[in-house]
Amino acid sequence: MARSDLLLSIVRAGASGDRAALRSSVEAIVAEERGKNHHILADRLQRALNAVTVTPPTMAHPSAQAGKDTILESTPRQRLDDLILPLPVNQQVKQLVEEQHRADLLRSHGMQPRHRVLLSGPPGNGKTSIAEGMAEALAVQFFTVRYDTLVGSYLGETNTRLARLFDYARTVPCVLFFDEFDSIGKERGDSHETGEIKRVVSFLLMQIDQLPSYVVTVAATNHSELLDRAVWRRFQLRLSMPQPSRDSLAVLIDRQFDAWPEPTGITARVLADKLGDISFAEALEFCQAVRRQHILSLANRRLKDVLQEQISLWATRVRPLEADAARSDQTATATKRSKTGSKAALRRRRSRSPQA
16 A cells, blocks of 8 residues: 555544554554664654554444443553462463564564463462453553443343453453353354354354454453363463373462561461362462461460461362362252152052052
């Protein structure tokens, strides 16, 4: 496209509030200037583009502001450097952050930075923290999708709200976070799901494909087996967040020990072994319970005594596997009673019927 056409496109895009057209036109000029080794001008144009927020006319795009109701905006405070991550996950997340920071260089070579991430693993192991840490590292807004306002009860209502959500996300560089993504990205081949859910999944995938690269989409799931197969292909990074090892738990516990006012009388590794196979969230919850009880004692109890008491109480907690086993036993008992009752009723009916 000629320079005059690019300038006209920029003017039209600015007047109409078309951010996508504005960005593509300016990025074309940036690439052209870099090709001429005019790097200072190209950098200034890129910074100006990143700093300018195009406000669409109210009548032209009424759905953009309406989509604000479907997200929770927050200021990211979690830092990636503070997270305890598996080495492959840490490397790939930092690669994505670098690509976003140096997106102008990639675009000058005809490439876009990666901006779609799928996080899979058991709860409490840092999936939400990674999404927030990426927003903090990129210095952009952190948007969490609210399913309570997104999913509608009427035919086509959810798709309409999804369209508004993505329209709003496009108005500003951000990290768009879908927690519990399996609740909306379910397998379309599931015979138990309705046709409406299948249409929602198809529309969701189309919208994700059309998001610009300055919107980093992060989806987290505890049940990757429930996701539609087409979902996997949409995400450029697919990262596993497994249950932490004892060494990783010890690192987290040791950080908590450093902030406590008294010696604990036990090493972080020994405590990690006593707590067993738990998530980071559970380990943090335990340490906070110890600290709360020590504070409430008003220094009348030693911290090491409070810690030993909480370890004893921890051993009595109900584990998820035990709860699942209890539910299975209750179901089996109810089924057995039902069958026994049916057989007894059948015998009574037979005994009352006249003999042939």
